[in-house]
Amino acid sequence: MYAIEVAGLAKRYGKIEALRGVDLAVPEGVVFGLVGPNGAGKTTLIKTLVGALRPSDGEVRVLGLEHLKDRSELRQCIGYMPQFPALYEDLSARDNIEFFGAPHRAPDLREKVEDVLRLTELTARAKDPVHTLSGGMKRRVSLAGALVHRPKMLFLDEPTAAVDPQLRSRLWETFRKLAKGGVTLFISTHLMDEAMLCNRVAILREGRIIASDTPRRILQKGKTRLLVGRNGEEEEKIIGGHPEDLAAALRSYSLSPEVTAVSVEADSLETVILSLIGKEVA
Amino acid sequence: MRTFVVAQRVVKQLLHNPRFLVLSIVGPLVIVYFLKVFFDTLPPTFDVARYAVPVAAFIVHFLAFLLCAIALVQERTAGTLERMFVNGFRRTEIIGGYVLGYLGLATFQAAVVLTEVIWLFELDYEAQTLATLFLVVWLLAIASVMLGIFVSTFARRESQVFPFIPLIALPSVFLSGLLVDVDLLPTWAEWLGHIFPLFYANNVIQEVIQPTGILEDVWGNLVVLAGYGVALLLLASLTLREVE
Numbered sequence: 001m002y003a004i005e006v007a008g009l010a011k012r013y014g015k016i017e018a019l020r021g022v023d024l025a026v027p028e029g030v031v032f033g034l035v036g037p038n039g040a041g042k043t044t045l046i047k048t049l050v051g052a053l054r055p056s057d058g059e060v061r062v063l064g065l066e067h068l069k070d071r072s073e074l075r076q077c078i079g080y081m082p083q084f085p086a087l088y089e090d091l092s093a094r095d096n097i098e099f100f101g102a103p104h105r106a107p108d109l110r111e112k113v114e115d116v117l118r119l120t121e122l123t124a125r126a127k128d129p130v131h132t133l134s135g136g137m138k139r140r141v142s143l144a145g146a147l148v149h150r151p152k153m154l155f156l157d158e159p160t161a162a163v164d165p166q167l168r169s170r171l172w173e174t175f176r177k178l179a180k181g182g183v184t185l186f187i188s189t190h191l192m193d194e195a196m197l198c199n200r201v202a203i204l205r206e207g208r209i210i211a212s213d214t215p216r217r218i219l220q221k222g223k224t225r226l227l228v229g230r231n232g233e234e235e236e237k238i239i240g241g242h243p244e245d246l247a248a249a250l251r252s253y254s255l256s257p258e259v260t261a262v263s264v265e266a267d268s269l270e271t272v273i274l275s276l277i278g279k280e281v282a
Numbered sequence: 283m284r285t286f287v288v289a290q291r292v293v294k295q296l297l298h299n300p301r302f303l304v305l306s307i308v309g310p311l312v313i314v315y316f317l318k319v320f321f322d323t324l325p326p327t328f329d330v331a332r333y334a335v336p337v338a339a340f341i342v343h344f345l346a347f348l349l350c351a352i353a354l355v356q357e358r359t360a361g362t363l364e365r366m367f368v369n370g371f372r373r374t375e376i377i378g379g380y381v382l383g384y385l386g387l388a389t390f391q392a393a394v395v396l397t398e399v400i401w402l403f404e405l406d407y408e409a410q411t412l413a414t415l416f417l418v419v420w421l422l423a424i425a426s427v428m429l430g431i432f433v434s435t436f437a438r439r440e441s442q443v444f445p446f447i448p449l450i451a452l453p454s455v456f457l458s459g460l461l462v463d464v465d466l467l468p469t470w471a472e473w474l475g476h477i478f479p480l481f482y483a484n485n486v487i488q489e490v491i492q493p494t495g496i497l498e499d500v501w502g503n504l505v506v507l508a509g510y511g512v513a514l515l516l517l518a519s520l521t522l523r524e525v526e
Contacts, residue, residue: 047364050368051367051368051525052364052367052368052525052526053525053526054525054526068525071525072370075368075369075370076370078368080365080368080369082361082364082365084360084361085361086360086361086362086364086365087360087362088291088295088362090295090298090299091291091294091295091298095291095294099287099291100365100366100369101369102284102287103284103287103369103370103371104369104370105283129298145365145369
């Protein structure tokens with residue numbers, strides 16, 4: 001069962017084509033990463049999926065529902081954290097979260113607000129107006145506002161952009177906790193290394209998906225540098241990223257006693273993604 | 283129900299922003315005082331009563347329109363409008379919430395400004411006349427809130443609201459009977475004046491401040507003023523786009 005099914009999705013702003021025929025299938029219960037450089041169309045894609053933008057072409061189904069036709073029903077099941085906090089600066093963190101949770105008519109809304117405040121470690125600052133909070137805290141308030149009604153599907157647009165490494169790691173911990181609880185997360189990021197933290201990844205470049213797979217399989221599209229020390233000399237070989245490529249290369253040495261050292265340096269996911277994006281540009 | 287949630291949030295925001303609140307109340311009071319200073323320079327034969335209440339009505343109209351239009355556009359630029367929609371609020375609920383939220387401010391503005399004008403210009407009206415004047419300024423303030431909401435549905439940024447200000451405020455000063463009787467204007471200008479809510483408010487004010495004025499003669503203007511607000515509310519709920 002897919003949480004998101006997208007076919008031939010296009011979005012045009014006048015002459016500018018922000019999305020050019022996106023096809024995508026996101027399984028339920030995964031952390032799905034949408035990776036791409038700035039301006040690739042990530043925000044446009046997320047806004048279209050949550051029903052804030054009308055596609056110029058193509059079909060979108062989220063949780064089995066048509067994203068525009070069934071939007072009232074859909075909005076009860078999804079949570080959305082925009083790229084910028086989108087909060088009422090004069091109101092407290094608690095007031096903001098409660099307000100964004102209100103349309104879902106939960107009888108225990110107050111309790112749920114306290115729960116997400118605890119989850120996002122904001123209880124101590126819950127009464128403070130948002131304009132007195134740090135940038136990282138505002139992001140957490142924004143996340144809490146998307147989570148308060150306990151959605152089945154969560155859309156997070158660059159949730160970790162411009163936050164310190166400590167907070168970033170805590171946020172990812174929260175995402176993993178949510179995924180364990182059965183929530184499907186669709187997370188956009190321009191930080192390529194974050195792709196490794198997802199179950200599946202799609203790479204978006206100039207409005208097109210250029211690869212969609214598990215991070216491990218994407219990693220295998222890269223290169224591996226094999227360094228073999230033999231008879232006191234070091235040989236370098238560049239091989240493919242598949243484990244089979246490495247096995248074949250090592251077999252060719254038969255690992256005789258004169259092989260004294262072997263080291264393997266695989267491309268990082270960031271390098272692989274950047275090279276894929278580069279190839280696409282070329 | 284969700285309309286009240288939006289209204290409650292709008293009121294909370296206003297109360298948490300004392301600077302805005304003070305400016306929107308003190309601002310018109312200071313402007314009315316400047317008006318008094320200006321009128322004091324005119325010859326004693328000048329008919330102060332002809333202008334004092336209509337100008338106060340214009341100030342309330344202008345500020346209520348401006349503040350509401352900007353507040354709603356700020357929702358769009360901050361991304362909270364989009365977030366409200368994605369979280370399940372409907373456009374009628376958002377607009378209704380804004381109307382209810384700003385109603386309190388508009389009522390307070392109307393009461394305070396009218397009280398100052400009556401006191402400062404030593405206008406001596408009967409209780410019934412005062413009640414009618416309050417009603418007309420209040421209805422005008424509500425229509426102005428609706429006008430602000432309606433105009434803001436066309437703007438994507440604050441800067442796009444600004445061109446509407448002179449476009450709506452200035453012609454209404456000249457064509458709604460505020461400065462000169464509309465009968466003196468060319469017929470086309472007189473008819474053009476009918477599109478501004480201030481025209482109907484001014485008609486009622488000019489009638490009831492006359493010692494021989496009869497409200498029944500101009501009650502239709504009050505109905506039009508109320509209808510003006512309702513019509514703009516309906517239009518705004520059509521023009522506010524839920525999906526871009």
